[in-house]
Amino acid sequence: MHVRLFRFAAMALVIAWASTAVAQTDPLPSWNDGPSKQAIVAFVTDVTREGSPDFVPPAERIATFDNDGTLWIEQPIYVQFAYALDRVKALAPQHPEWKNTQPFKAVLEGDMAALAAAGEKGAVEIVAVTHAGMTPEEFRQGVKEWLVTAKHPRFDRRCDELVYQPMLEVLTYLRANGFKTYITSGGGAEFIRAFAEERYGIPPEQVIGSRIVTKFERRDGKPILFRLPQVDFIDDGPGKPVGINQEIGRRPIAAFGNSDGDLEMLQWTTEAGKRRLGLVVHHTDAEREYAYDRQSHVGKLDKALDAAALDRWVVVDMKRDWKSVFPPYP
């Protein structure tokens, strides 16, 4: 009996140890086993194994991530757009004339059709009053304060809590394997810098995004930078490889996106004649998040979905591949 008991206990210990070991060594626990997860792990293994024909030295292990729809939620409207609308509302008491002036009237009345009709000119006017006229530090502070209070209309959670748990695991996994992880977003770099370090572990110097013109000047005798109501650079589509070259000066070896705005970045990264990884998050999960692709006004995924087949990018099927979408709610 004693011997049997001992054997049983030993076996139980071995099983417990083995399952712990598996749990500890699975770098992507929120990913279901399947081709997407396997492709990510195979790529990382191939480029990091010394002596492998695909080995890449650590200094060249650059991975770039789109933000909206790739690392966090982008429906029903871009988070940064929601910020701009809320800022207009917050500033409205100081601008009584906005009640009768487009595009502000449309924002205050929640008239999305009138807002759409105001077009690019309207958008520039909204950016001017919500994103310019302050220092980068002041702008970031405003975004931080807004993130604390603003809630996503469907999930009733802070927007920066609606980041994708499986993608956070990819970020951590890559960094543990010597990668430098960058954001390269069509959204504003300063907007993303307000939360990227805390939420993604990505420091400000690894955030590349769209920019407005910023000017050095003196205010009250102090040297400052001041944000002007003028677009400087749009980090989207063909702008993404350009922004990457400006700020990193190396071609990434892995790129992650979810829309046609990521097409050129994915092509430039993967069409290099070497072992590379391109990955597209396909939003297929209307129940847990959203389902959209070729027809969507936000995060349209059409050309890049066709290109994914040609260039053999991993297409993540959110519904099938992800065990969970968002991090556990505290």
Next chain:
Amino acid sequence: MHVRLFRFAAMALVIAWASTAVAQTDPLPSWNDGPSKQAIVAFVTDVTREGSPDFVPPAERIATFDNDGTLWIEQPIYVQFAYALDRVKALAPQHPEWKNTQPFKAVLEGDMAALAAAGEKGAVEIVAVTHAGMTPEEFRQGVKEWLVTAKHPRFDRRCDELVYQPMLEVLTYLRANGFKTYITSGGGAEFIRAFAEERYGIPPEQVIGSRIVTKFERRDGKPILFRLPQVDFIDDGPGKPVGINQEIGRRPIAAFGNSDGDLEMLQWTTEAGKRRLGLVVHHTDAEREYAYDRQSHVGKLDKALDAAALDRWVVVDMKRDWKSVFPPYP
């Protein structure tokens, strides 16, 4: 006798050990003892000592360095300008019309007066034929090849060997203390990326500089970036803080320069109401390098020299402060 001999040997060992220890712990061996060296060491000690009121967490230890005249030689003409002139000469056989067209005629005849007369328009034309019309990779490769063969007219050494040994020690010392070291140059980012990693230990993603417009396109079916003959951003003077904010997104805690082009960067870095370091290399050594400041056409140091006194920047007297200027010749 034996005992005395033993004592003597022991004493000799202690002395040898002590001098080795001193040599090992002096992080700036090419700097003479004096106020400049002391100021650098005191700053690093203050911001890195846990519990110090001036302590700065490692993530915020950003140090920015001008390149021309701060990390390497800039006389009698900027190295990048010498490159452009040599490229014009190399390309001339394919452009017989240059013999009779300014500004190329001036370059080919070495007529610096005519070249100066061609002004900004002439400069743009030279940049167009020497810096544009290729990918960033091709441009960098061209610079690398040129650096191997081109010799400095006075020192008869490769230009990238004419880097300042004392400044290399500052870079290493800062990095050993958790700093991230960046270049922020009025020169072209891609030009500097051709040698910065090898010579300074500064990777491409930590090189900020002036840029020409770069465009994504397909060539022979491959996605590439292509350099166009159009200035995108001048990273000089008030542009330096702007470039730093674009690419780093943090205000440096230490800045190093040598000319009026570094004025705003130094002000923005040091006028922050906290323990900061500003340092200006003053070229005072006509014998070992060059002596120039307020009247110089290259690396003019006038306003920044006045500001140095006001803002209490370290002004390095090259002749007095530096034991050696260049690294030992192999």
